[in-house]
Amino acid sequence: MGGVLLSRGAIAATEPTASTAANAHKHMHGPAGARPGKRAPLSVAPFQTRMPVPPVAAPIRQTAAGDEYQVVVRPARLELVPGVITDTLSYGGGWVGPTIRGRTGRPVKVTFRNQLTSHTNVHLHGGHVKAADDGHPMDMILPGAAKTYHYPNKQRGATLWYHDHVHVDEAEHTYRGLHGFYLIDDPAEKRLGLPTGSYDVPIMLTDVELDTAGTLIWGFPNDRTTVLVNGKAKPFFPVAARKYRFRLLNATNEGTYTLSLDRGQMWQIGSDAGLLPTPMARPSITFSSGERADVVIDFSRVPVGTSVVLSDASKGPVLRFDVTRRSADPAKLPSKLRSLPVLPPATKERDVHLGFEFNDESAVAVVNGQPFDPDRVDFTIKRGTTEIWNVYNDDGEFGINHNFHLHMTHFRVLGRTGAPMTPDDAGLKDTVLVPPGTSVRLQATFADYVGRYVYHCHFLEHSSFGMMAQMEVIP
Ligand code: C2O
Ligand code: CU
């Protein structure tokens, strides 16, 4: 099959420079095809709404074999911004789907019922699962149908998330609301005494373009100026003067956040796929689409009645923590967390080039020169082996960011060329930023499962339009 053609301007417009975007507006099309006339963006006064905590899913059945859940995939009408109603797609009716809480070693089954008029499927991002349960792009749930996914949870405690991954439409579906948290609690980490219960809060950042009527516009990523925090624009969140664990997820389709606090300290304790060896003091955290940062913030020295603001370097304030009450604090932030698994020696090295191929007025999104073809296997990997992959961003001359996400397993970042390694590269990762013209060297072990899995840029407008490839793990 051929690649999907994109206009060069639409790609340039995905990049965060005002000039390319403005230029692109004049004559180009958005990822969904013809772009509607430019509408006035909705402006949002800050800190008018409380940040909701996504509901935790209740199991429909619990047996010796594990926990079973059911989630309905359906349209929803939500008040993302005070006073206007927005039509969205949803898992269970919210902007953030119900949080599924699994436990290491105890299997979970989730049945997703598709009540949309289009096909869907579900991928557990960061999950170490069988190929049949991975939400391969061609493995779809038709309208009216349901599918049960099996998640064995044979992995460390981690902040995972689930989202739509259906061929070509994953970008639009995920943008319109198909995303939720899946947290794995690990009994081996209980003794650390990290904040739990209502002091362990997942926070999903997404960005949307809304017109003044509240309509969700499927257009240029650069026009998505409204940042939603658990589905509310610029909310506040009342906290007690004590330690909290916040699981930050960049679930935005395409973009990078650099988050910092206006006072106090963020301690990063985990990245994509589990805890770090030790907490790291982070003046700011940079993470791109699909990445997670698990942090502890201690509000105990913040006077009651005052606030701490979390801001993005380019989009400004996103969330205000209001310290509203004194509190005892039994939670700990130990100086040692968990050592990373040993890296077995690599027996194979591969190169992965991400980029656009431009010709005159159009472009094709490719990995190693070819757009995604679900019928083609790009890499064949022997189960149980360890490999080093060098991932290149070939779009240096266009200044286009990419990132890289590997299904089925997790990796460690070994090094970079063209950009320094940062604490953002630490820990067990499944998604990593690859700035223009640079490369990332990573190492992964492909254990346990065989079959076909994808890897791709997690800027979903890129992957949906071809910047995705397929590996087959063989016995
Ligand atoms: Cu988060 Cu292949 O996806
Ligand atoms: Cu994934």
Ligand code: CU
């Ligand atoms: Cu990309």
